[in-house]
Amino acid sequence: MRALDAPANVGDWLSYSRGWDEQRHSPLTQINEGNVGQLGLAWYDDLGTFRGVQASPLVIDGVLYNESIFNVVTAYDATNGKKLWTYDPKVDSKWARLACCGPSSRGIAAWHGKLYVGALDGRVIAIDQKDGHEVWSTATFDEAKAPYSITGAPRVYDGKVVIGNGGADYGSRGFVIALDAETGKKAWKFYLVPGDPSKGPDGEASDEALAKALPTWSGKFWEAGGGGNAWDSFAYDPDTRTVIVGTGNGSPHMWHFRSEGKGDNLFLCSMLALDIDTGKYKWHYQEVPEEDWDYTCTQPILLADIPIDGKTRKVAMQAPKNGFFYVVDRTNGQLISAKSYVSINTWASHVDMATGRPVLVEGAHNTATPHLMSPSWLAAHTWHPMSYDPKTGLVYFSAQEQGSIYARAEDGKYKYTPGPGRSNSGQDFGSQPELRRELQSKANATEKGYLLAWDPRAQTEAWRVPYAHPGSGGVLTTASGLLVQGTIDKTLAIYRDSDGKKLWEMNIDQAPVAGPITYMVDGVQYIAINAGWGGSPVYNLGPFQTATAKLLVFKLGGTATLPPMTAVKTDLPAPPPLRASEAQVAEGRELYGENCSRCHGGNAVGGVKDLRFMTADTHREFADIVLGGKLSAIGMASFKGQLSESQVEAIHAFLIARGNEDYRDATAR
Structure with missing residues (x-):
C-alpha cells in the first residue's frame, strides 16, 4: 500500500477509499473537464434488489x-x-x-x-x-x-x-x-467501553485503557452493553503503525439510563488510536462526552498532511453526526480546531479550545419532555465516504440538516430487554402527541441536503451545491479536478472541485449512497458506482420510486444504455378508517419507534417504504408480512418471536392513524 501510486498500481483501487489514509482521491486524469461531456455508460450489472447497496x-x-x-x-x-x-x-x-x-x-x-x-x-x-x-x-x-x-x-x-x-x-x-x-x-x-467491573479485566489489549475509562461511567452501565460499537470508520498511518478508530453511540442511547446521567462515558463517540501490532491504546479525543443523542463518530476519518499557521501538521479529520468538523493531530490526539458545518446546531454552540469539550446549548440533554434536536440521529453527515484533494486543500462530503424529536422515557418505564433486533434506546416515542406534531412540522420545514466543500485549515465553507432533499451519497475526487457524486435526484453528477460548477450529469433512475471509485485498465479510465438507494428517512421526499440496484461503470465514449424503469401507479391509496382505541395507537407508536423507525422513518415518514399509505392488500396481509415473513425474499424479514400478534395489531393501528393524519396533505401535492 506504500507503493499505491507506483506504475503497476496507480490504475487500481486497492482498498475501501483507495489508500489507508481514506482520502478517496485518484491521480488519474484521462477523464477531465475538457472531455467529461463524452462520458457514457460502458457496462452495468443488475444486482436484482431494491435494497440499499453501499x-x-x-x-x-x-x-x-x-x-x-x-x-x-x-x-x-x-x-x-x-x-x-x-x-x-x-x-x-x-x-x-x-x-x-x-x-x-x-x-x-x-x-x-x-x-x-x-x-x-x-x-x-x-x-x-x-x-x-x-x-x-x-x-x-x-x-x-x-x-x-x-x-x-x-x-x-x-x-x-x-x-x-x-x-x-x-x-x-x-x-x-x-x-x-x-x-x-x-x-x-x-x-x-468497560465491562462489569466485578468480573475483573477481560484479558485483552484494552484492559489498561479501560481501567482508566471506568471512572467516567456510573451505575450498572454494563447491563445493556454500554455501546461504542465501531461499525464503520478506520484509518491507518503506516509510519507510526497507528490505527485510528471512530467509535459509536451509547447503549442505551439515553445517558440518564445508561450511566445515571453522570460521566463522560469513555470511549463513546471518539477518535481512538491503537497500535496495529498489539492493539494497545495510544491516544483518544472524545468528540461527544455525555453522549445522549445517538451521535456516532463512526463517520469517515481522513488522514492528510496540511499546512496550518505556517507549519505542516499530520492530521486526522472527521465530520461526524454532531455537525462539527474536527481537525486533530494524529500523532497525539491534540485538538487543532473544530467548527460547526451546519446552520442549525441545537446540541452545542461551539467547542472550547482550552478544554476540547463541546459547550452544550441549554436544554440539549434529554428529559421526559419532547424536544427537537438538530443535528439528530439522522446525522449532519453520515457514513457516506468523503474525499480530500491535496491540490485544492478542500474536503468534500454530503451534508444534511434533519431535526428529530427526542425524549427519554419516564423513570420506571424503561427496562433493558435483551435479544437480537430489539431496540433498547431508552427513548419515549409516544408522549405528548400534539407537541410532537408541532415539533415535527418545524423539522420538516428546516430539512435540507447539500454537497459541501470544506476548508479544514480555515474551518470555513468553500462552496456548496444544494439539493432538494437530503440523501445524496459518497464522493470521489481526481487529479484532473473532478468531483463525482450520486445524487438524491437519481443521477450521477460530476462537478469541478475548485468551485462546484456542474460539468456532467446522467439520469440513472437510482439515488446512489455508496462512494464512487475510478480505475484504469489497458490505458482506459473508468468510473464505477453501486447505485442502490438505502432509504434513509427523508421527511419531505414523498413517494420515491427507483429502479433495481445496479453496478454502473462509465468511460469516455461509452454507449451502453439502461433499461427503462417500470412505471408504477403514483396515486396514493387512501388509508382505511381508524377503528382502534387511542391507547392501542399509543402502544403502536412506541413499538413502531423501537422496532420499525430505523428502516421506515421516524413517525412513519420516509424510509425504505412509506407505511402511511399501504395498499388494501398490504393492510390485509400486514400480520403475514410482519410475523409470517411473506416479503422476506425482498428483505422484510419476519419479526416472529420478537413481536406478538397484539403488538403487531397495535403497530398497524398506529400506521392507519398516521395515514389518516397525513393523507389529505400528501394527495394535495
Whole structure:
C-alpha cells in the first residue's frame, strides 16, 4: 500500500477509499473537464434488489470485485462486465432484520491474493482472489451472547484484518478485533467501553485503557452493553503503525439510563488510536462526552498532511453526526480546531479550545419532555465516504440538516430487554402527541441536503451545491479536478472541485449512497458506482420510486444504455378508517419507534417504504408480512418471536392513524 501510486498500481483501487489514509482521491486524469461531456455508460450489472447497496468495489489487475447485499461477492472483467466468479457466504435472511439498517455492507478488503469479507453474521471470511473459493472463516462474535452485526468494510493493514461491529442500538458492548490475514487467528481485541467491573479485566489489549475509562461511567452501565460499537470508520498511518478508530453511540442511547446521567462515558463517540501490532491504546479525543443523542463518530476519518499557521501538521479529520468538523493531530490526539458545518446546531454552540469539550446549548440533554434536536440521529453527515484533494486543500462530503424529536422515557418505564433486533434506546416515542406534531412540522420545514466543500485549515465553507432533499451519497475526487457524486435526484453528477460548477450529469433512475471509485485498465479510465438507494428517512421526499440496484461503470465514449424503469401507479391509496382505541395507537407508536423507525422513518415518514399509505392488500396481509415473513425474499424479514400478534395489531393501528393524519396533505401535492 506504500507503493499505491507506483506504475503497476496507480490504475487500481486497492482498498475501501483507495489508500489507508481514506482520502478517496485518484491521480488519474484521462477523464477531465475538457472531455467529461463524452462520458457514457460502458457496462452495468443488475444486482436484482431494491435494497440499499453501499459497497465500494475494488479493482486489481483488471478485475473488479464487488459486494452486494448479504455479502455476495462477484468478480468481473473490469473492461466489459463479464462475470468471472461469485462467492455467496450464505448469510441467513433473518439478518435483514437483525442488522440495524438492513442486509447491505460497505465493501471488502484485499491483501496478497486474498479478499476479505466482513459478513453480517459476524464471520470474517478470506476468499481466493482468483476463483473465489473460501480459504478461512473466523467468527468474531457469538450471536447468542449479544446482538452484534458487521456492516462496515474490513481493512487490512500490514497483514492484519481489522473490523468492528454494530449493535449499540440493541444493547451490546462494542469492540475492534484484528485477525492475522493469512490464518484468520486473533491478533488482538480492544473493547471500546468497560465491562462489569466485578468480573475483573477481560484479558485483552484494552484492559489498561479501560481501567482508566471506568471512572467516567456510573451505575450498572454494563447491563445493556454500554455501546461504542465501531461499525464503520478506520484509518491507518503506516509510519507510526497507528490505527485510528471512530467509535459509536451509547447503549442505551439515553445517558440518564445508561450511566445515571453522570460521566463522560469513555470511549463513546471518539477518535481512538491503537497500535496495529498489539492493539494497545495510544491516544483518544472524545468528540461527544455525555453522549445522549445517538451521535456516532463512526463517520469517515481522513488522514492528510496540511499546512496550518505556517507549519505542516499530520492530521486526522472527521465530520461526524454532531455537525462539527474536527481537525486533530494524529500523532497525539491534540485538538487543532473544530467548527460547526451546519446552520442549525441545537446540541452545542461551539467547542472550547482550552478544554476540547463541546459547550452544550441549554436544554440539549434529554428529559421526559419532547424536544427537537438538530443535528439528530439522522446525522449532519453520515457514513457516506468523503474525499480530500491535496491540490485544492478542500474536503468534500454530503451534508444534511434533519431535526428529530427526542425524549427519554419516564423513570420506571424503561427496562433493558435483551435479544437480537430489539431496540433498547431508552427513548419515549409516544408522549405528548400534539407537541410532537408541532415539533415535527418545524423539522420538516428546516430539512435540507447539500454537497459541501470544506476548508479544514480555515474551518470555513468553500462552496456548496444544494439539493432538494437530503440523501445524496459518497464522493470521489481526481487529479484532473473532478468531483463525482450520486445524487438524491437519481443521477450521477460530476462537478469541478475548485468551485462546484456542474460539468456532467446522467439520469440513472437510482439515488446512489455508496462512494464512487475510478480505475484504469489497458490505458482506459473508468468510473464505477453501486447505485442502490438505502432509504434513509427523508421527511419531505414523498413517494420515491427507483429502479433495481445496479453496478454502473462509465468511460469516455461509452454507449451502453439502461433499461427503462417500470412505471408504477403514483396515486396514493387512501388509508382505511381508524377503528382502534387511542391507547392501542399509543402502544403502536412506541413499538413502531423501537422496532420499525430505523428502516421506515421516524413517525412513519420516509424510509425504505412509506407505511402511511399501504395498499388494501398490504393492510390485509400486514400480520403475514410482519410475523409470517411473506416479503422476506425482498428483505422484510419476519419479526416472529420478537413481536406478538397484539403488538403487531397495535403497530398497524398506529400506521392507519398516521395515514389518516397525513393523507389529505400528501394527495394535495
